Amino acid sequence: MIVEWFTLWIGQKTVGFLVKTIISEEFVKDLLKDYAKDFFKNIFNNAVTAPFKREPLEKAVVMAITEFLELMQQDLDDSELAEDEIKKYEQPLNKFLKHPEVKGILGTAFKDDSQAIDIKALETIWYELNASYPLPDDFNWKRIGKKYLQKVKDIIIGVPELREILDSRNLDKIQNNTTEIAGIIPDFDLERYQETIKETYSNLNLDSLDTSTYDYRDKLKVWDIFIAQNVREIHQIIPRIHELPKEHLRRLRETNELEAEVELEELERYKRVYLEQPKCSVVDIVNEQQTNKYIVILGDPGSGKSTLLKYLALNLGLVHFW
Template sequence: MWELLAAATGVELGKLVLEQVLNLGKGALENYIKDFFKNSIQSGITRVNAQKLKKPMAEAVGSFIKRFIKELQINDVPDTSIEHYYKTAVKKFVQDQAVGSILGEAFGKDCQRIDYHQLQRLWRQQDQDNQWQFPKDEFDWCGVAKEYRFEVKGIIKANPELRSLLETELLEDIARNTAQISPGFALAKYRNSLKCSYGYLKLYTLDSTDRVDAIKLWQMFIEQTVREALPPTRYELPLDLQHQLQEDEQLGDLSPEALADYRREYFQQPLTKVLAAVADTQQAVILGDPGAGKSTLLQYLALDWVEGTTDTLPLLIELREYAIAPVKNFLEFLHCGQGADWQFDQQQLHDYLLEHPTLVMFDGLDEVFDRLTQSTIIYEIIRFSQQYPQARVLVTSRIIGYNPERFQQAGFRQFTIQPLDDEEIDEFINRWYNLAMGSDSDQELLKQRLKDAIANSKAIQNLADNPLLLTMMAILNRRQE
């Protein structure tokens, strides 16, 4: 049977799946079809439609099975394991209605991806038998899902009845959306929202004593210095991780001599002020240590538009919020407003992005901890930059754990934020106490006390070049009045 399945296509493939894989009773099959299409056909499945949908559904399931088996073969799973275990296991897997409903997502309008993370979790729940050596780290669930979605497009194209049904669903969906209130494209209200969200430094988590006056980010921002290079600290990894990455050919030579070369090459790169660097690039990744001011930089750039110094509309997406939002793409995220600063009608925003220069900023790639989700988001960012060539795109990430390969291939420049130098530290202290204390007579005393502490202690010097830690020092220094 499996040999026939591997060779079959189209209607013949669907027939084999119905007979040999989804060999369910009439009522059970009808329920499976309803669950399969519940996320893609919102108006529901009638008994008549269920008969029309049965064959394309079975073709899709067959395509998924074939791609699943192919991925096992790519990862050198022995044919004996596939024959004796995996073919039965994948049959059981696709019979699960929860799996079917995910596969059915590919039939939805404008489907960009199916939830392959959930497919992976469901497989892990089922596959508890480790003796068959499932390649859990190497199995490309994202690639399987992409190829499956591509096959589904072909199934839809080849089936006129299915196309007609989906087009009817699309018209009904348009009617429903038209009847709803659009979030519009209110730039004046968006300006006020940004000012409210990012106008002042968020100091409460550092000092809850109410002794620090509200400090405007726009006034306090100290422009960082960057190098256009990847820092040598990204190679400072635990030995076991180094060996693993080198075995996978994802990491080069890490001998002491090679590391010395990396450091020398890095520090040979010229220093540039960050605002000039990002103004001169269309696509860039900004790397920095925790507390280096990556998020503050993006918020400052957004406030640049709020303060009227630029006409370029900024859009700031916090990726940790996007990763958990029930949306399919960045425009839908901004349309729904869940975790975003404002809501924009996605069709109007789409048109605006095509016709006007914008600054689109994606903050905190490192805060997306699930590697599969992070990989998908990188793909979406790159695709977004290609779809909207007028948009300047910035991405921020911590240094540790950052993989530059895909962004490099897509033409993104990569900058690393440098520690504050003595002049920048001095400017930070002066500006902080001027804004936090106003005309307080102790202002000069506190400034000098902190400067002296930094000058006289190597340990404090090593901390003061980080903006977040320097902020904490300024707050603690004032508490010691």
């Protein structure tokens, strides 16, 4: 059953040749033999082998391993290695991904409080297993670890049965913690609160579309179409410019009233500094909670600010509330 599902799932994805070569049907079957003991050993007890829980957890394992391997290939590609050079890593990667400790480390991304996976341990295991196949000098384990955590969050959101298992495991604990910390009423219905978040934010607002032929309104979910926007960071702003509505700012420019308040050279300097900042995923910025405690997201109408906030609310309600 899982093998058939995997064939359909992987067929819908655009993946590199390493995934197509390594993640075969035999690899999947072998991976699932000890999935509970290895991958989820730091999260669950043997109860995860119950029939109604087994399938969504098996799917999660296969998806997570596949996404991690794809991230590794992307980093090898970024190192500008030729395809023949990358192919030399097929067997080392196969052995690495099957290692019980590697599976256990990747499984920790599914923990409710996971902020990072142990990339140092992964790096050590790689060199212990594959001393003859050193990775490129610019291979970036840290970047892979951060992107993998986000992939796992997407997996959790995209597999409803998996969310139910993880929710049921953590709701009691979270409810007790929030009661102690915030003084919430003891009979606060956290599960109903989660459902309200899902009902409120999961659907896209498509009321403006013609529904006479087909009604999309309840069919498309935020997590089905969401693509993280690229953003640039700015740490210095001109309040009298950046806090003005764009339409009002346009009128001031047209009537030359803006130049009286702000020198054009100053505007150009701020613009130049802004454009020199590297682009990065807005989700990565939001997830850097220790560095970015407070964030203001600016963007033109229609640039996706509301959809981003819905996505973050779903992540908060479905991931961080465990």
